[in-house]
Amino acid sequence: MSFSLPNFDLDRFVRDTLAEDLGGGVPGGGRDLTSESVIPADAMFAGVMDSRDPITVAGLPIADAFFRALDPDVQVERLVAEGDELGAGAHIMRLSGNARALLTAERSALNTVQHLSGIATLTRKYVQAMGRTDCVLLDTRKTLPGLRALEKYAVRMGGGQNHRMGLWDAAMIKDNHVLVAGSVNEAVGRAVTAGVAQIICEVDRLDQIEPAIRAGATRLLLDNMDAGTLQQAVALVGGRVQTEASGGITLETIGAKAATGVDYISVGRLTQSAPAADIGLDFTPL
Structure with missing residues (x-):
């Protein structure tokens, strides 16, 4: 699914964020040292993103873009819609793909969803x-x-x-x-x-x-x-x-x-x- 906002370049945001985490342009950087040294290149993972507290969710399309940037063949299933109110323990997203790619993208994707969902959750509390x-x-x-x-x-x-x-x-x-x-x-x-x-x-x-x-x-x-x-x-x-x-x-x-x-x-x-x-x-x- 496409995602766009005025004055926001999703591809650039994903590229710059991953480069920051991977040390792009830094001597010896441009790599996930841990995953490369521990995880076989052809290993595959499946994962489930879930809520630990009641939340209002936001940011799933951006998380999706992080995973796809490193594994174009990743399978992503969004289980809820943006703006949905979720209880603790709700499944938010399922994905499967290359283990190295998923682990490398994990923190950037989670940081974004956690931050944006935090804003959406607090906003919903004020509205109510x-x-x-x-x-x-x-x-x-x-x-x-x-x-x-x-x-x-x-x-x-x-x-x-x-x-x-x-x-x-x-x-x-x-x-x-x-x-x-x-x-x-x-x-x-x-x-x-x-x-x-x-x-x-x-x-x-x-x-x-x-x-x-x-x-x-x-x-x-x-x-x-x-x-x-x-x-x-x-x-x-x-x-x-x-x-x-x-x-x-x-x-x-x-x-x-x-x-x-x-x-x-x-x-x-x-x-x-x-x-x-x-x-x-x-x-x-x-």
């Missing part, structure tokens, strides 16, 4: 903690360099949506921008004059709301406000622009904040510090 509201959970730009497309993909697999993909697709005016511009309305006004279509303006006080809207902001990021203050902010906005709560959102507080009527809640922790999912891969010789 929001309760029955129309509020949408968003990620942020707090991603690992080089992994943004994959990490934001994992957020979608967990039921969240993506905020800005980068600095290019919307303006986000924060406190430091306001500091240089001199005021919220001046900063927003400059973005309007520059012809920016989407202008998100951070406000951390209620008295900043009206100047930001009048200046032309299309969304207000209500920063570090408790649920009571958020409710007041939403009332002051009155549906004129979109609202987004952000800053210090936890699983314990997100439900109350989602119930205030904000349109979005953004959580940096989804990609910044989600724990890796506990996923294993056990092989048997054929």
Whole structure:
């Protein structure tokens, strides 16, 4: 099955990741020393990838690509779909092929699935903690360099949506921008004059709301406000622009904040510090 994401080159990612592990370009590198010295070249393995804890799965197409890169004839059977919620002990993927190739690709494949499934699992927990509201959970730009497309993909697999993909697709005016511009309305006004279509303006006080809207902001990021203050902010906005709560959102507080009527809640922790999912891969010789 093909897998593609905007601004993400899967073949290059697989090639570079394997080269890093194998020591490509390093004197004496470019090889799996252990497998070459211990495993016969024609040995065959079968393996099963499974969950050790309840998870939401993400990243199987990338794992598939790692194995196929080293053994084009590998047999891979994905037993679940991306975004599926799994219990502990669920079988995720079966594969069989050249033992050296499978062992060499194993860590890169597992690292990717564990990391992306960890993000998807945490995202699903936040979505569920929001309760029955129309509020949408968003990620942020707090991603690992080089992994943004994959990490934001994992957020979608967990039921969240993506905020800005980068600095290019919307303006986000924060406190430091306001500091240089001199005021919220001046900063927003400059973005309007520059012809920016989407202008998100951070406000951390209620008295900043009206100047930001009048200046032309299309969304207000209500920063570090408790649920009571958020409710007041939403009332002051009155549906004129979109609202987004952000800053210090936890699983314990997100439900109350989602119930205030904000349109979005953004959580940096989804990609910044989600724990890796506990996923294993056990092989048997054929």
